Amino acid sequence: MNLLIIGAPGSGKGTMSDLLIKDYDIDHISTGDMLRNAVASKTPLGLQAKESMDAGILVSDEIVNGIISEHLSNCDKSKGFLFDGYPRTLSQAEAFKEILNKLGMKIDAVINLEIADEIVTKRALGRRTCPKCGTAYNIYFLPPKVENKCDVCGNELVTRKDDNAESFKVRLTEFHKNVKPIIEYYEKDGLVKNINADQTIEKQYADIKKSLEGIQ
Numbered sequence: 001m002n003l004l005i006i007g008a009p010g011s012g013k014g015t016m017s018d019l020l021i022k023d024y025d026i027d028h029i030s031t032g033d034m035l036r037n038a039v040a041s042k043t044p045l046g047l048q049a050k051e052s053m054d055a056g057i058l059v060s061d062e063i064v065n066g067i068i069s070e071h072l073s074n075c076d077k078s079k080g081f082l083f084d085g086y087p088r089t090l091s092q093a094e095a096f097k098e099i100l101n102k103l104g105m106k107i108d109a110v111i112n113l114e115i116a117d118e119i120v121t122k123r124a125l126g127r128r129t130c131p132k133c134g135t136a137y138n139i140y141f142l143p144p145k146v147e148n149k150c151d152v153c154g155n156e157l158v159t160r161k162d163d164n165a166e167s168f169k170v171r172l173t174e175f176h177k178n179v180k181p182i183i184e185y186y187e188k189d190g191l192v193k194n195i196n197a198d199q200t201i202e203k204q205y206a207d208i209k210k211s212l213e214g215i216q
């Protein structure tokens with residue numbers, strides 16, 4: 001099963017993705033993670049992408065389509081995928097269809113997480129992560145026991161570079177500008193599953209599972 005998950009930054013895509021990949025035994029493909037890794041390892045591609053990422057604007061279609069195409073060409077296609085953060089524009093969606101067609105693949109469902117801007121803003125600006133063990137926190141909704149220290153390993157928590165108020169606002173504006181045509185594009189094929197993302201993790205995930213019933 002090949003799935004897309006779409007939602008504003010802070011809508012819970014990461015949390016829902018973790019549950020989906022375990023449950024359905026599919027691979028998680030996140031262009032945001034791939035790009036952050038490329039930036040951290042200072043690859044030529046990472047150096048190209050860094051400036052746009054720090055400012056919260058989109059990296060060029062050429063770079064992300066290239067990453068996806070290369071990744072899919074080199075991996076086991078029998079397993080199924082969850083695409084997270086890609087496609088982000090209509091032109092990426094069109095390019096993606098061509099990439100999938102060439103590889104004999106298709107998308108089975110598009111999970112669209114719906115949530116108000118005020119809520120995602122608070123969620124994203126409160127986000128903290130442990131750089132050592134990866135445990136995620138939120139100073140508003142899921143604070144660590146000791147301020148700014150990881151409960152698991154005691155390490156100092158960090159804020160993602162693009163989770164500051166200014167860059168987050170840009171990301172949210174970019175998201176709204178681009179998402180509508182993408183949803184309309186996939187609606188034509190009847191693939192979109194609208195999910196209320198302003199509810200508990202359990203309820204939100206149960207709604208997703210229900211929407212996927214009957215899909216192999």
Ligand code: AMP
Nearest residue numbers: 031032053056057058059064085086088
């Ligand atoms: P994310 O973790 O998905 O919020 O992505 C973080 C940043 O990576 C975004 O703000 C963009 O700069 C870049 N990025 C991730 N996915 C894409 C994409 N599909 N197209 C363009 N830029 C992307």
